[in-house]
Structures are given as structure tokens and as C-alpha cells.
Amino acid sequence: MTHELTAVPLASASSNTGAGGAWWRDAVIYQVYVRSFADSDGDGVGDLRGVRERLPHLARLGVDAVWLTPFYLSPQADGGYDVADYRAVDPLFGDLADAEDLVRAAHGLGLRVIVDVVPNHTSERHPWFRDALAGDPQARARYLFRPGRGAEGELPPNDWESVFGGPAWTRVADGQWYLHLFAPQQPDLDWEHPQVPAEFASVLRFWLDLGVDGFRVDVAHGMVKAPGLPDIGHGAQATLIGTEPLPFFDQDGVHAIHRSWRRLLDSYPGARIGVAEAWAPTSERLARYVRPDELHQAFNFRFLNCPWDTGALRAVIDESLAATSAVGAPTTWVLSNHDVVRHVTRYGGGERGLARARAAALLMLALPGSAYVYQGEELGLPEVLDLPDDVRQDPAFRRTAGQEGLRDGCRVPIPWSGRRPPYDFGPAGSWLPQPDDWAGLSVAAQTGDPHSTLELYRAALELRRALPGLGAPEAGRPGPAREAAGDRAEGDADRAEDGAADTGIRWLPAPEGVLLFSRPGFACTLNGRPVPVELPAPGRPVLSSAPVAADGRTAVLPADSCTWWAI
Structure with missing residues (x-):
């Protein structure tokens, strides 16, 4: 039976669109790991209908778009990133009609929809x-x-x-x-064969015609390999990803592919976008993926991997903003995703980890550019560290004798309501067991609690829209000379120590262990120290991750906290 595809237009835009309708420059995009978001049919696995039914949560949260992890036909050897048919929905998640219904429902709520595309490899069953x-x-x-x-x-x-x-x-x-740079069930494609780029151009058109607003490009740095496939000469190569040049990642040839995709995206109405999951040795190399004629965004993994240290955070922020500003692109900030330990746990776990995670969220949302929120981080979910070996499904867990492959812990289905698992995730159980102590972290339990992480996120996203100093700064966009060059703008090395005004923030003096920056009409303080810090009040506090004391002249910042100020 053939399902007729019809374009589903966006009914209303919920984001602060930049010049030319460039909604993606300051969008907050929510990542849904489909199998762990909401189960509509009781098989214990999340599905597209479940996502559609829970879209009001995202609309109320205040995000601009939703990114869906792969739901294509797949043997599920790597959570759907082993695709057997790029134009079919796996029955585990529903069917093509469910995908179309989801896009239509999201657009009706003012939410755009981004889907994964996996071009580096196929399934062995393709x-x-x-x-x-x-x-x-x-x-x-x-x-x-x-x-x-x-x-x-x-x-x-x-x-x-x-x-x-x-x-x-x-x-x-x-x-x-x-x-196969990943599992043996994921053979790498040869992008020099003309049928490969032609097939993926057709796949992109298929989903664009259905109405999706863009693609997150899996392994966007991997489709081209160095000529001759040369040896590297030593082991532990995975530890070098994103830090050292490698002959199978971040080769210059990938950029011709992304330019062709940009031309395809630009041929559709409504500012359809491409988002690069790209690992590169430097911020400057990463910025090449978002030059004016390539993709629109690239995940900032340097920010994600940064430790809880204000000096390191400032360095990463400056470096990231300088690199993307040089090519006229927004920086894309992210704290967690489906491949890394949740940042509540990375930042120390327990109350301290949660306090730091809440502060990091406000820091991220105060920075110029776009931000990604991984499902459950708005609930303050920690990593699940005690999953039994027999329930794990990460292929890396088996291939490394259990030494790696901890991605299952961030993929545990999220809690919606109720006192015990599965917390209204679905009618029955869940494909990965949920902790028995998550009842207080559910959406229902946190809704209406002014001290909850969920209400903090809701307030932050509402203020992000309302405060004119937030969003993507015009000053970060290039003139004609920069657009033509595509390289770092001349003079970037001579940026002022107070923080490069062309990137949209200005660093202000602050005590050791504290970050303080301003944007038009707005200031942000981050106290990264384990003790409270007193300093002159930079304005009127409008939101804080922890209670802040301010009398108009001085302020006491709580330990491990972030505060927004109206100037």
C-alpha cells in the first residue's frame, strides 16, 4: 500500500526569528530519543504516536523545535542508527502515517521538526x-x-x-x-561512488516533501576518508576523536557534500536546516561546517565536554564564539545527548551535581546562539549507573568487555507521572528499567513547584523570549568579505580581552571562580565556587538557579549557581 505524502506547513512560528526568518540562529531545540520518550501501544518502547501525544509538554516548556532520533526501518543493532530503509518507519515506532501526523501536530503547536539522517553507513540489512x-x-x-x-x-x-x-x-x-567505523552491522558507504550522493539527495527530498524542517546529520565529519586509507600507527584511536587529526574523520572532502545539501535545503521554502554532528580537532575546523554555504548548525562538543571550572568554561565560550562569528554562524550549545553521561552526573551527581546542572542550563541559555535540550534534562534526571548487564543494548558494551558502552544509562525512559515505574511512560513496562526513586522527578510532580528544575527551564525559556538582549546578535553575522573568505576574519586574534564585542557578549570584572558577562540590557553571573560569593549587583535579578540575595547595591551569589540580571 502506498502512502501519499503531503507537505505539512508550519502553522505558526514560536521562536524569535532572526533576519530573513533565520529561526535556527537562536532556537532552543529539544532532542527526543524516540524509544525512551513515550510509549503509546504498551510494548515498552517509545514510538511516534507517543511523541505526538506528548508534544504539549514541549510547547509548554517553550522550545522552538524537536529533533527526533532515527525511527527508520532498522534491525536496531545500534538504536536505529543502522538503517535498512531510509524511507520507511520501523514498525517498532509506527508507520509513515504516524510520522506525517506527528509533523502536522508539531507544526500546529508552532514546533518545527528535525529528523536524523545517517549518511556515513547503512545497516548490513540494507x-x-x-x-x-x-x-x-x-x-x-x-x-x-x-x-x-x-x-x-x-x-x-x-x-x-x-x-x-x-x-x-x-x-x-x-x-x-x-x-565499519562503528559496529560490524554498520558498513561504511563510499561517497565517491556517484550513486551514494544521488540516493541521499533523494532521501532528503522525501522527508522535506513530507514537511520536516531539517536534518541532524549523523557523523557529518565521516563520509570521506583520506586517499589510500593510511595507517594511523597506534591504538586507542577513539580517544583522539575531536582532539587530533584522523584519516577517517574531518577530511576536507566532506564539505563538498554539505554544500550540495545546503543548496538542496535552500531550494525548499521555510528555512529548512542542516545540523552537523561533527567532531573536529579545533573550533576553527568545526566552524568550517557552518560556513555560509554549508550547514546551519554544528554541535559544540567542546562546551559539552568542558569540566565544571569557570576558567575552562570562559575559554571554551570565547573560542567557540570567535570561531563561529568568523564565518557568520551561530554557536550551538549543548550539555547532554543520547551518547554521553547526563550532566547532572558528570558534574558530580547528587545535590551538587544537580545544582551545577541547573546553573549550567542558565549559562547555556544566556549565551548567543542556539541551544539543545536533551529529553529529561529539564527534569534534572541523573545518569542511571546500575543497569544490569543483561538489559544493556549499547553495542560498545559487548565489544569492549563491558569497559565502555555506558550510553544506555542516559537512554532510560523518562518519567511523566505516578509513584512507581513506568511512571506513565506507557501502559506497561519500559525497555530499560527506571529507578524506583524517580517519582519526585516526573513532569507531574515538578509542575507547579517553583523550586523544581522543570519550572526553572520553563521560566528561563519564557524570559529568553521576552528579554531583548538574548537571541542571536546581528553583530556576529559576516559582511560580504567574510562570506567570500569562509576563513577566520582578519583581526580575530586581536580581540579585546573583555570578550570580543562582535560575538555578542562582554566580559566584566568578577571575583575568582565567578563569570560575569553582559549583553544588551542583560547580565549573567555564574558562581562556580562551592561557597557563596559577594559582589556588586550588576542589575535586578530576574531568574536564578538558586536563591540569590540582592539589595540593589550588592549581591550574594549562592554556591554553584547562575543568575540572570536585567540592567
């Missing part, structure tokens, strides 16, 4: 790879098959390692090897 294993030379040419080394070809073609552990090569029955 028809192309099935044909490749059957010996079809044309099908093999779409992937990276190579002869082995050694007298009998018994050794892998090079020394590359999988991000999930072990070698990045698997040998097939006829002796050849295929490359």
Missing part, C-alpha cells in the same frame, strides 16, 4: 549491502571493500579501529574486508 555480500561488484563499489594484508589476506587492510571498540574491518566469505 538492500545495497545484501547485494554486496552476494558478490555484486556494483553493490560492493558503494561500500569500502578492500583486500586484506598478509600472505593470505588474513590481516585487515589497515590499522583503523572501530569507535565501538575492536578493529574497524570485518572479513566476508570470499576473503575481502569491509570498513
